[in-house]
Amino acid sequence: MRSEVCEPAFTIIAPYYDTLMSFVNYPAWVTYIENILAVHNRNEKRILDIACGTGICLELWSQRGYTIFGLDMSMSMLAICKQRFAYSNNGSVHLINGDMRRIGFAGKMPIITCLYDSLNHLLSVDDLFGCLQSVYDGLEPGGIFIFDMNTVHCLRDEWGNSTFYRKDDKINSIWINSFDSTTCISTLEVRLKIDENGTTKTLSEFHQERGYQLSLIRSMLDELGFRSSLYRHLTFQPAKENDLRIMGVAEK
Ligand SMILES: C[S@@+](CC[C@H](N)C(=O)[O-])C[C@H]1O[C@@H](n2cnc3c(N)ncnc32)[C@H](O)[C@@H]1O
Structure with missing residues (x-):
């Protein structure tokens, strides 16, 4: 979702x-x-x-x-x-x-x-x-x-429709990919949870890349x-x- x-x-x-x-x-x-x-x-x-x-x-x-x-x-x-x-x-x-x-x-x-x-x-x-x-x-x-x-192979087969989870310092992130094979466009929603000054901030952005x-x-x-x-x-x-x-x- x-x-x-x-x-x-x-x-x-x-x-x-x-x-x-x-x-x-x-x-x-x-x-x-x-x-x-x-x-x-x-x-x-x-x-x-x-x-x-x-x-x-x-x-x-x-x-x-x-x-x-x-x-x-x-x-x-x-x-x-x-x-x-x-x-x-x-x-x-x-x-x-x-x-x-x-x-x-x-x-x-x-x-x-x-x-x-x-x-x-x-x-x-x-x-x-x-x-x-x-x-x-x-x-x-x-x-x-x-x-x-990035090649078509990367966007289609490596990222594909997969979801990745990462932790970098104070940032927990979720990378939700979906690939459209008709347009060769990969859509990514990246969600960040950031621990800052005792509170947790939640942000998200859409990115799109074409192969x-x-x-x-x-x-x-x-x-x-x-x-x-x-x-x-x-x-x-x-x-x-x-x-x-x-x-x-x-x-x-
Ligand atoms: C993945 S980041 C790469 C940034 C940097 N080159 C690096 O290696 O870390 C992609 C960058 O492309 C910029 N960008 C996307 N479309 C653009 C456009 N049409 N003209 C100028 N910058 C653009 C974004 O604002 C963003 O900063």
């Missing part, structure tokens, strides 16, 4: 996002991207992370000497991102409240990233294509776009004029439909 009040994605979850993501080895992800950049002979240190969320990766890039720009549609996520940089001495961050389907960024970037399923949150082919087009337009000639995506076949992702990138490679995430092995997560590298 659905909760009575369920908020839109990435609003009330924002202050708890970092705790919920504490199982992800983001430093290893950033090192992997640095290896991709090295393999592709890129040594520019200026990066735009679209759908940057609370800025976990932006902070890591900043610590590694990059000039960082972050864009996200959610004011709540950006507010946490802003706090992160208010408390750290890792240089300035340029934050933009915007939609990755229409980046409209003044100035071209050598590197653009989009991480942790963010492209899966675009639920139509037109939206995904619009975003890729916008990234293409926002890159310098020779610029590189690096992104991960895209690798052939469709490749054909969109080709149509836009990118040279692209899709890898199994965290490797340099060619991506396969039965991988859970893939890493895309698209060069303008």
Whole structure:
């Protein structure tokens, strides 16, 4: 049964996002991207992370000497991102409240990233294509776009219609998934119970992700004029439909 009040994605979850993501080895992800950049002979240190969320990766890039720009549609996520940089001495961050389907960024970037399923949150082919087009337009000639995506296999067979329970620090959470095979869209209700100052707060949000076949992702990138490679995430092995997560590298 659905909760009575369920908020839109990435609003009330924002202050708890970092705790919920504490199982992800983001430093290893950033090192992997640095290896991709090295393999592709890129040594520019200026990066735009679209759908940057609370800025976990932006902070890591900043610590590694990059000039960082972050864009996200959610004011709540950006507010946490802003706090992160208010408390750290890792240089300035340029934050933009915007939609990755229409980046409209003044100035071209050598590197653009989009991480942790963010492209899966675009639920139509037109939206995904619009975003890729916008990234293409926002890159310098020779610029590189690096992104991960969950596969159809992940959304359909791994998440499917299952319910997961987790405990992260003071947060008990329930992750209720349902997969629609006609639209390839996975709908998640995430319910949080948070113990704070002697009281328990209950919150819930809806998230939706769409799975895209690798052939469709490749054909969109080709149509836009990118040279692209899709890898199994965290490797340099060619991506396969039965991988859970893939890493895309698209060069303008
Ligand atoms: C799963 S979070 C990933 C955040 C961050 N990239 C990370 O690795 O932790 C997905 C993010 O995508 C953002 N998002 C979803 N649709 C967007 C859109 N059309 N334009 C910009 N940001 C979007 C959400 O607000 C959220 O911050």
